[in-house]
Amino acid sequence: MPNVTRADAQAALRNPLAFIAERWTPKPRTVRRAALSALLMSVFIVVTGGAVRLTGSGLGCPTWPKCTDDSLTTTSAMGFHGAIEFGNRMLTYALCAAVGWAIIAARSQKPYRRGLVRLGWAQFWIVMSNAVLGGIVVLVGLNPYTVAAHFVATSALIAVATVMWQRTREGDTPPRPLVGKAVQQLVWFLTAAAVLLILVGTVVTGAGPHAGDSSEVERMPVDWETVSKLHAVLAWIVVTLTFALWFVLKAVDAPKNPLNRTRELFLILLAQGVIGYVQYFTDLPEVLVGLHMLGSAVMWIWVLRVVLSLRERPEAVAGLPGPTAEATLTKA
Numbered sequence: 001m002p003n004v005t006r007a008d009a010q011a012a013l014r015n016p017l018a019f020i021a022e023r024w025t026p027k028p029r030t031v032r033r034a035a036l037s038a039l040l041m042s043v044f045i046v047v048t049g050g051a052v053r054l055t056g057s058g059l060g061c062p063t064w065p066k067c068t069d070d071s072l073t074t075t076s077a078m079g080f081h082g083a084i085e086f087g088n089r090m091l092t093y094a095l096c097a098a099v100g101w102a103i104i105a106a107r108s109q110k111p112y113r114r115g116l117v118r119l120g121w122a123q124f125w126i127v128m129s130n131a132v133l134g135g136i137v138v139l140v141g142l143n144p145y146t147v148a149a150h151f152v153a154t155s156a157l158i159a160v161a162t163v164m165w166q167r168t169r170e171g172d173t174p175p176r177p178l179v180g181k182a183v184q185q186l187v188w189f190l191t192a193a194a195v196l197l198i199l200v201g202t203v204v205t206g207a208g209p210h211a212g213d214s215s216e217v218e219r220m221p222v223d224w225e226t227v228s229k230l231h232a233v234l235a236w237i238v239v240t241l242t243f244a245l246w247f248v249l250k251a252v253d254a255p256k257n258p259l260n261r262t263r264e265l266f267l268i269l270l271a272q273g274v275i276g277y278v279q280y281f282t283d284l285p286e287v288l289v290g291l292h293m294l295g296s297a298v299m300w301i302w303v304l305r306v307v308l309s310l311r312e313r314p315e316a317v318a319g320l321p322g323p324t325a326e327a328t329l330t331k332a
Contacts, residue, residue, distance in 0.1 A: 034101045037101060038099045038120075049088060053205075065135060130157065142217045162305065177310060180252070187306060197235060197238055198300060203220060204227050209284060
């Protein structure tokens with residue numbers, strides 16, 4: 001064990017991240033794995049949050065931040081629902097640990113990458129604010145609008161985590177486009193449609209039968225059948241735009257990376273569509289609804305991966321300037 005002086009201890013207390021960074025340099029693979037662990041945990045928290053709602057455990061802990069007025073944790077008298085809700089709250093700490101590990105790894109990497117560290121801290125503050133929002137959800141009795149906001153905030157967390165994971169595998173040189181502006185515009189239309197699909201999906205949830213608790217819970221005052229059909233129409237728009245993008249990329253002989261990500265997204269959307277239609281015609285069984293929520297998170301990640309695949313940021317090599325954007329587009 002190295003000797004730790006009083007000055008070292010004071011430095012560690014003042015700025016623990018800087019103290020760690022001075023004494024540890026992670027391998028690039030370690031940083032990538034740390035970013036990926038944060039992304040996987042953000043998806044896992046979507047699944048466990050869905051389990052809370054689908055098992056009717058949303059008010060298993062009827063207050064917040066304590067589980068009851070007299071107990072910080074769940075009690076045996078609260079049964080299955082209390083255990084499910086309290087377990088989901090505890091997973092927030094696991095998510096914080098994963099995000100913290102990503103921040104530490106990014107901060108300790110040499111050379112220092114400010115943008116990567118900021119992406120880690122952005123995840124941390126989203127997690128903290130969403131934890132407070134989750135408490136508000138409980139305190140207002142699972143109001144569907146707060147539940148929808150809770151899910152949207154988690155989608156924002158997934159977005160930032162996806163970007164950070166991608167950036168750990170790139171350099172810090174200015175991005176170079178791999179496709180023309182027309183293709184980029186098509187992808188932004190696809191992204192906007194995907195965002196709208198997710199937002200309407202939260203309305204389907206807010207108006208649907210799975211309220212999150214067995215007691216009387218407020219629902220959004222819209223016709224569930226109508227909004228479900230709107231959700232399906234938007235899903236087909238996203239599928240159509242994805243297929244059109246794949247066709248255009250093939251036509252212009254685009255690089256393999258955007259082509260592969262688009263093909264993967266198309267297959268994910270087809271699987272998600274099958275699950276969606278089956279759950280609709282089988283009266284929304286809980287297992288299929290949970291799979292659909294997981295599919296929503298995976299779909300969102302792949303939409304972002306398509307967006308990020310349209311450019312590259314190769315690591316700069318000392319003394320060797322990178323190719324220009326014009327040369328890259330000509331080659332593509």
